[in-house]
Amino acid sequence: MSPLLEIENLKVSYGTIEVLHGISCCLDAGDIICLLGSNGAGKTTMLKAISGILKIDSGAIRFKGTSIIDVAAPQRVSKGLVHCPEGRGIFPNLSVWENLQLGAYSRKDKHAIQRDIQRGLEWFPILEDRLSQLAGTLSGGEQQMLAMARAVMAHPQLLLLDEPSLGLAPQMIESVFEKIKLINREGVTILLVEQNAQVALEISKFAYVLETGNLILQGPSETLLNDSSIKKAYLGEAILP
Amino acid sequence: MQEFIQLVINGAALGSIYALIALGYTMVYGVLGLINFAHGDVLMVGAYAGLLAVWSIHLNAHPTLLGLLWVFVVAMVASSLLGVLIERFAYRPLRNGSKLNLLITSVGVSLLLENLCQILWGATPRVFPSILNQEIFFKVDHVAITNYLVVTFLVSVVLMIILEWIVLKTQLGRAMRAISYSHEMAMLVGISADNIIMITFMIGSALAAAAGILVVINYPQVDPTMGLLLGLKAFVAAVLGGIGSIRGAVVGALTMGILESLIAGYFSSTYRDALAFIVLILVLMIKPSGLFGHHQPEKV
Ligand SMILES: Nc1ncnc2c1ncn2[C@@H]1O[C@H](COP(=O)(O)OP(=O)(O)OP(=O)(O)O)[C@@H](O)[C@H]1O
Numbered sequence: 427m428s429p430l431l432e433i434e435n436l437k438v439s440y441g442t443i444e445v446l447h448g449i450s451c452c453l454d455a456g457d458i459i460c461l462l463g464s465n466g467a468g469k470t471t472m473l474k475a476i477s478g479i480l481k482i483d484s485g486a487i488r489f490k491g492t493s494i495i496d497v498a499a500p501q502r503v504s505k506g507l508v509h510c511p512e513g514r515g516i517f518p519n520l521s522v523w524e525n526l527q528l529g530a531y532s533r534k535d536k537h538a539i540q541r542d543i544q545r546g547l548e549w550f551p552i553l554e555d556r557l558s559q560l561a562g563t564l565s566g567g568e569q570q571m572l573a574m575a576r577a578v579m580a581h582p583q584l585l586l587l588d589e590p591s592l593g594l595a596p597q598m599i600e601s602v603f604e605k606i607k608l609i610n611r612e613g614v615t616i617l618l619v620e621q622n623a624q625v626a627l628e629i630s631k632f633a634y635v636l637e638t639g640n641l642i643l644q645g646p647s648e649t650l651l652n653d654s655s656i657k658k659a660y661l662g663e664a665i666l667p
Numbered sequence: 668m669q670e671f672i673q674l675v676i677n678g679a680a681l682g683s684i685y686a687l688i689a690l691g692y693t694m695v696y697g698v699l700g701l702i703n704f705a706h707g708d709v710l711m712v713g714a715y716a717g718l719l720a721v722w723s724i725h726l727n728a729h730p731t732l733l734g735l736l737w738v739f740v741v742a743m744v745a746s747s748l749l750g751v752l753i754e755r756f757a758y759r760p761l762r763n764g765s766k767l768n769l770l771i772t773s774v775g776v777s778l779l780l781e782n783l784c785q786i787l788w789g790a791t792p793r794v795f796p797s798i799l800n801q802e803i804f805f806k807v808d809h810v811a812i813t814n815y816l817v818v819t820f821l822v823s824v825v826l827m828i829i830l831e832w833i834v835l836k837t838q839l840g841r842a843m844r845a846i847s848y849s850h851e852m853a854m855l856v857g858i859s860a861d862n863i864i865m866i867t868f869m870i871g872s873a874l875a876a877a878a879g880i881l882v883v884i885n886y887p888q889v890d891p892t893m894g895l896l897l898g899l900k901a902f903v904a905a906v907l908g909g910i911g912s913i914r915g916a917v918v919g920a921l922t923m924g925i926l927e928s929l930i931a932g933y934f935s936s937t938y939r940d941a942l943a944f945i946v947l948i949l950v951l952m953i954k955p956s957g958l959f960g961h962h963q964p965e966k967v
């Protein structure tokens with residue numbers, strides 16, 4: 427069986443400055459895969475290239491075995507590839523309920539949407555009492571919950587999560603990681619970008635480490651977690667306590 | 668007092684016409700960040716299309732309700748097609764460039780439309796035949812409600828209710844608001860900006876055409892530059908309400924219409940057109956974001 431997502435020699439630039447210098451990787455269906463790296467390494471850029479909001483210079487991206495390079499970003503969502511961006515990406519000027527509705531924008535089975543909103547509220551009970559509230563008035567943690575609940579509304583097969591724990595209190599971070607595991611248990615493959623390397627390695631099966639536009643290290647998360655020399659050399663003291 | 672009430676009612680009718688036009692400005696601004704200077708000219712083309720519709724069924728001989736509806740439909744369809752064409756061929760190719768380029772292009776489109784119409788129809792105004800018998804519908808004391816006022820209120824209120832429903836209650840409306848927040852975030856939930864922007868132009872242009880027909884029923888002539896002043900006043904109304912805000916456009920337009928009517932009634936109608944400029948200057952000086960303009964803090 428082919429992997430869910432295959433990337434070959436991906437190059438991406440902003441203007442004349444190349445920030446991804448030929449990335450190759452493979453994501454297997456059903457896993458949580460984490461993508462680590464320091465600030466400015468190119469993690470967000472890589473996710474943007476996968477979801478299609480950034481044009482790539484060269485390389486191949488195959489989703490479920492077929493190339494998606496010529497597929498526009500909105501159509502990638504209906505194929506099951508959903509990107510939950512850095513800074514949540516919710517619509518602050520819309521209510522929580524409307525945000526959830528828009529999560530299902532690309533779906534054809536409109537009748538099932540209400541049922542899925544109910545399921546979303548069971549998974550993210552924090553949203554239940556806030557349905558008519560403007561999303562912009564939610565707390566940071568609530569916004570992250572909404573962003574994930576909305577992403578799930580699209581019935582993703584692959585979910586790209588960009589720093590979901592950014593700026594949240596420890597307790598909320600724990601809760602966010604619980605939800606990530608929950609979503610994964612429901613059969614969604616997750617590519618998780620995180621600064622919080624320790625936790626990310628703990629919940630993921632496989633890990634990639636990106637440094638200034640190159641993948642410098644990859645392997646089972648367990649291996650990375652237990653090898654202190656790897657920790658020191660590649661992940662640095664700052665991100666691994 | 669009677670005179671005052673009459674002037675306010677007449678002004679509200681005028682204001683609801685401005686509102687139909689202002690909604691187009693504000694919606695396009697919402698999804699594209701563009702002041703569409705060609706909007707008034709789309710109205711003008713709609714009025715000409717309405718004229719063709721009148722001729723096509725010889726409506727001027729004896730006005731009927733069905734005929735009136737026909738004129739509205741033809742004008743609105745023609746304008747929305749034009750709006751789509753303008754968006755597709757003039758604005759879309761430039762969307763990723765600077766906003767200034769878009770703005771200048773819209774001025775260019777405006778001039779192009781005016782000159783094309785001048786070539787087609789000549790610069791002299793054409794008489795727009797009467798398609799509605801101007802008579803008094805009912806009267807309370809000395810305050811007269813003509814059937815023109817009734818039609819104006821009916822058409823604008825119905826269209827605004829439909830618009831409100833679309834924007835607030837449908838997936839399309841939610842997508843419009845999502846795009847007005849961010850094209851990129853909207854794409855990430857699967858919204859194609861192209862489609863939504865196109866539909867926005869369709870709706871805005873159709874509303875402008877309806878306004879155009881309401882204008883020419885009362886002031887029965889069409890000419891290639893008729894969209895300029897109307898467009899300008901509606902634009903000021905949208906700025907007064909807070910551009911980008913739908914409710915603001917309606918409130919701003921009603922305010923403008925009533926003020927204009929009062930000025931024309933109590934002072935002189937020569938000052939009525941100056942009002943728009945005075946209001947624009949005052950708004951820009953005192954509260955540039957307008958009555959309903961919002962600067963929402965965004966949480967990250
Ligand atoms: N829009 C842009 N224009 C120009 N350069 C950019 C742009 N966005 C990112 N870059 C540059 O590309 C490089 C990679 O940025 P990217 O946002 O992908 O990093 P990241 O790994 O997500 O970092 P962080 O952990 O801080 O989010 C950085 O050097 C950044 O300055």
Ligand SMILES: [Mg+2]
Binds near residue numbers: 469470471512588
């Ligand atoms: Mg980033």
